[in-house]
Amino acid sequence: MPILTSTYKPKIYFKNGFVSTVYSGLVRKVSLEQERERLTLSDGDFIDLDWSFSKEKSNACIVLLHGLEGHAQRPYLTGAAQLFNTNNIDAVSVNFRGCSGEINSKFRSYHSGATEDLVDIIQHLILEKKYTNIYLKGISLGANIILKYLGERDIIPSEVKAAIAISAPCDLNGACLELHKLKNAAYANRFLSHLKASLRKKIEKFPNKMTMETFNGIKTLRDFDNSYTSKAHGFIDAADYYKQSSSLQFLHNIKTPTLIINALNDSFLSPACYPVKEAKHNKNLFLEMPVYGGHVGFVDKNNVYYNEKRALEFVQSLS
Template structure:
């Protein structure tokens, strides 16, 4: 197994011949894409995506009489290749830009991928009086143990990716289980909000409220539907009055999932305190200009075990990491089709390069 340098903090940005800034290893970003907000929004909304990946949906009954939906890739799978499980971010799903990019990269290799949806994120409201949350290590554990039993027999390697909220929940599970999670061959957490209190505070001020309002639109809609299932489950008026995630979590997320309040939830669900306990080779990638988590709250070498690779490039935004097109088109912000020039293929390539080094 090839060992990568541990705890590169801050990540060494290597100069590219055509760019003074990038993501390391000589990889540039578009010269015109400046600032964490642009590097978050444009890759997610306004740039070219890989060809859309097809899925086969499977439904699993959960131990609490609920269900989750999993989307499996349908491309041809090469023999003796690993299974890659990806847990999505807050209000994400298998159609999210990062999910499509990673699954497309797997299709080019002939590797199988699967995206388990958190409760209520597959397009159909779940049945139990609960949703999902940033520290839902029990759900991650249940899914991965079932993957091991039914899909990774005979030595097939299990590789796991968590994006944003899914990354935090994955890291919680890996830290809580320590060596007990050794059936996971390697893992990667991308743009995980490792310090939930710091991230929550960041999302409650300034331009970041744009992201918060976007999340609350769908969270409130689901919450109203949940109240139709379970009248009186929480305070409807207080939920509708919430203007940030702190207020929403105080009314809905925390009490529905066994926490006293938002402060208790964010403290107990944060993954940064358990990075020291992770025993599985794990890449933890956070851009230092991610609007969702200020760089001063990112972990340092003393915060993580020897099995954790900390990578913190100066640029990338929140699950952005956009790179320019090839040739002369890299100099043009807008392309002929009206989209911003660039692609989002660096991130899946980085994840798979890390996994390759662990094989």
């Protein structure tokens, strides 16, 4: 499809990518009442789902996936859930394995290409919850998972009607290289600190899986993926993990209407994370590249973010 022209025009101080990113991650607040459901996964592990509902009974549901070291109470999920709830669409905000405040039962956890849990969640919504209209929305890491899920398989359940990917690191190696640059040092250090804290709990539970010498040798995000992510999830090393899990290679095969919104001033994204060629050659892929927005920082009026409004508009346009 043709590349979409963005109408996003933030206030002057939110045109700065760093300001919009930090404000959205650390300052924004959204109040939302949620109900937790624990889902047993195909491999026997568990995942926690946090539900919020529209006032009237609905046959539609949006699945919301968070980013690296996020959870279902992050404002970029609760904000979207609240908006969709007020438009008669239920919302299930997913906590990836180990992200709901309780360590999961296996040494593995989640990663940028782990689509198998999304398969289980969608089947649960169709078979147990009886939803006939399912929408998917992912943020950052969650966006890559959704894009990979839609493109890596030839058959998607007919109940899945549309998807939205926000600040999607379609090329994981490129995004990793960007995160390791000096401009992103504060973000990278924060991510690494959270990841290592979670991994330390894993090692306490599974002391035979990793030595403290290996743990102490993790100094960067790539080190983390070399030492833990790749080894715990069946990849050779970080490079193999990035190669197999990047959604860019699967975009040509997406048959579900899908909107990607990646800001041009997103300091996390490499040039390959803007899939212009893929969007131009796939009628189901809509790419919007606002000048501003940083990384998941599309601040707008009344605490409803631009990307959230665009997600709702996109879903409604397909009805």
